[in-house]
Amino acid sequence: MENTNSFLVLFLAPVKEYLEDDSVSEILINGPQQVYIERGGRLEEVTAKFVSEPALKAAATNIAKSVGRLLDEMHPRLDARLPDGSRVHAVIPPLARVGTVIAIRKFKKDTLTIDKMLSFGSMDESTIKLIRALVALHKNVIVSGATSSGKTSVLNAVSSFIPDRERVLVIEDASELQLQQRHVVSFETRKADKNGQGEVTIRDLIHSALRLRPDRLVIGEIRGGEALDLLQALNTGHAGSMSTIHANSPEDCLRRIETCALLSGIDIPLAALRAQVASAIDAVIHTARLSDGSRKVVSIAEVMPLSGGEYQVRELQNWCTESISADGAVSGRFALCEPPSFEKEAKVAGIDLPS
Numbered sequence: 269m270e271n272t273n274s275f276l277v278l279f280l281a282p283v284k285e286y287l288e289d290d291s292v293s294e295i296l297i298n299g300p301q302q303v304y305i306e307r308g309g310r311l312e313e314v315t316a317k318f319v320s321e322p323a324l325k326a327a328a329t330n331i332a333k334s335v336g337r338l339l340d341e342m343h344p345r346l347d348a349r350l351p352d353g354s355r356v357h358a359v360i361p362p363l364a365r366v367g368t369v370i371a372i373r374k375f376k377k378d379t380l381t382i383d384k385m386l387s388f389g390s391m392d393e394s395t396i397k398l399i400r401a402l403v404a405l406h407k408n409v410i411v412s413g414a415t416s417s418g419k420t421s422v423l424n425a426v427s428s429f430i431p432d433r434e435r436v437l438v439i440e441d442a443s444e445l446q447l448q449q450r451h452v453v454s455f456e457t458r459k460a461d462k463n464g465q466g467e468v469t470i471r472d473l474i475h476s477a478l479r480l481r482p483d484r485l486v487i488g489e490i491r492g493g494e495a496l497d498l499l500q501a502l503n504t505g506h507a508g509s510m511s512t513i514h515a516n517s518p519e520d521c522l523r524r525i526e527t528c529a530l531l532s533g534i535d536i537p538l539a540a541l542r543a544q545v546a547s548a549i550d551a552v553i554h555t556a557r558l559s560d561g562s563r564k565v566v567s568i569a570e571v572m573p574l575s576g577g578e579y580q581v582r583e584l585q586n587w588c589t590e591s592i593s594a595d596g597a598v599s600g601r602f603a604l605c606e607p608p609s610f611e612k613e614a615k616v617a618g619i620d621l622p623s
């Protein structure tokens with residue numbers, strides 16, 4: 269894949285500098301007069317401007333055209349992935365009040381390794397031991413967190429512990445993960461074309477993946493009804509699978525999976541669904557972006573059996589913020605909480621746990 273930012277540069281000349289700057293992760297255009305960028309986890313306003321609203325809107329419609337999609341009165345929102353992996357979302361007026369709004373999430377060529385996350389203080393040695401044990405023991409893991417808290421990066425790092433001898437099937441809406449193992453088969457969903465034809469969803473791809481003899485499934489992100497398909501897959505084998513979901517805490521993660529499963533439209537009693545969630549998901553790795561822009565694994569929690577119909581989690585490790593300096597820098601430490609319930613299992617398998 270060539271650096272197709274050149275392609276965006278053509279349409280978005282006023283923000284060329286930021287498209288080409290690898291330290292910029294996002295470019296946010298709020299109408300012709302206001303542009304923000306994200307760099308090192310922080311937003312800053314920059315002086316770039318577009319000549320006029322028609323010029324900006326033309327740029328957005330050209331981006332849409334170049335990926336075979338429409339952006340017009342009848343299709344006022346565009347969600348697209350560009351050939352270089354960047355993601356573009358655009359909304360045009362009158363839905364967008366300030367003029368055409370475009371957000372570009374640039375494709376990160378060098379994904380974060382566990383070692384880099386360690387050196388950034390996003391996790392510590394104990395976090396790594398816990399994650400390695402979860403993967404080695406084939407636990408089903410969900411990485412949760414807010415938008416841009418680092419879920420995909422953590423999922424990618426977690427997947428690096430999958431042994432080479434296993435067959436891994438990866439399903440994503442927009443290809444972001446970069447698994448390094450030899451036996452990885454990746455799939456990407458497809459949006460409907462301009463005639464509303466040809467859509468292929470995560471659910472469809474899970475259906476196919478299950479017939480392709482996976483040892484593990486890696487699903488980029490759960491957003492809807494595919495949660496139910498995933499739960500059923502996990503409860504009938506395929507241990508050691510992993511995914512991400514938008515949630516505010518490990519408990520919230522389980523509730524969100526439940527809510528997504530309900531979106532499948534398949535009627536299932538709530539009590540039965542909860543039991544499925546609690547038995548399918550073994551652990552939640554929760555990520556957060558702190559006030560200084562740093563991203564951390566703020567909690568690793570094991571999912572316990574339901575109690576009185578409610579989800580129970582057992583926190584194995586968490587991040588404790590101890591102080592925030594005047595310039596916003598956060599300091600604190602990772603603390604071990606309860607020992608994992610799979611301590612014995614790990615010992616038998618010769619897997620080292622943090623002490």
Ligand SMILES: Nc1ncnc2c1ncn2[C@@H]1O[C@H](COP(=O)(O)OP(=O)(O)O)[C@@H](O)[C@H]1O
Pocket residue numbers: 293376380385388390413414415416417418419420421422562563564
């Ligand atoms: N631990 C980290 N340290 C520094 N930057 C990170 C870290 N994790 C993620 N990032 C950066 O934050 C941005 C969002 O990360 P991503 O994993 O895509 O988040 P999410 O999947 O939660 O939306 C990316 O630019 C990524 O490179």
Ligand SMILES: [Mg+2]
Pocket residue numbers: 419420421489512
């Ligand atoms: Mg993500």
